[in-house]
Amino acid sequence: MGLFDTLLGHAAEKSIDKLAADLAPLLAPGESLQRAFGLIRDLIVFTDRRMILVNKQGMTGSKVEYLSVPYRSIVMFSVETAGHFDLEAELRVWVSGQPAPISRSLGRDSGAQEIVALLAQHSPR
Numbered sequence: 451m452g453l454f455d456t457l458l459g460h461a462a463e464k465s466i467d468k469l470a471a472d473l474a475p476l477l478a479p480g481e482s483l484q485r486a487f488g489l490i491r492d493l494i495v496f497t498d499r500r501m502i503l504v505n506k507q508g509m510t511g512s513k514v515e516y517l518s519v520p521y522r523s524i525v526m527f528s529v530e531t532a533g534h535f536d537l538e539a540e541l542r543v544w545v546s547g548q549p550a551p552i553s554r555s556l557g558r559d560s561g562a563q564e565i566v567a568l569l570a571q572h573s574p575r
Contacts, residue, residue, distance in 0.1 A: 463561055464488045469495065476502065476516060485568060487561045489554065496568050501543075503552065519545055519552070521572040529562045541565060 464486040473483065473495060486495045493504035501524075503517040523546045530540040539562045542551040556562050 462488050463564070464493065466495075469493070473502070476518070485564070487565060489556065492554075494554065494565060496572070501569070501572075503554070517552070519543065522574050523547075524569065524573065527566065527569050529556075529566050531562065543569070 466483040466486050469486050470483060477483070477497065478499065481497050481499050484496045484498060486493055491506040493502075495502040495504065500518050500520045503519070505515040505517070507513040507515060525544045525546050527541070527543045530542075539556040541554045541556055541562065544551045556565070
């Protein structure tokens, strides 16, 4: 069901074992991957220190943007769930010093609850 969900644009959970080699150059010494969610070609990756948003661009996806958001910089977050006629849920994360939130479409019946739970778990106390 993971591939089908991903093709439909749903945030399907990805195996961190398969992503470890690709993301290893981005990780600090001692930092570990916790969970990852795929959105067609893009990823939302959670480590023990930060959230990494991976945005593959272009037709081939060879150009990649990595946005690193330390948990301590997250001011607030919200999820707008999909309604009866909506096709997708919307995740918004406000980061300190940024005027507009970071937005990602997650898809209907996606991993929105799991993503919000991870953000809540890592929120500064």
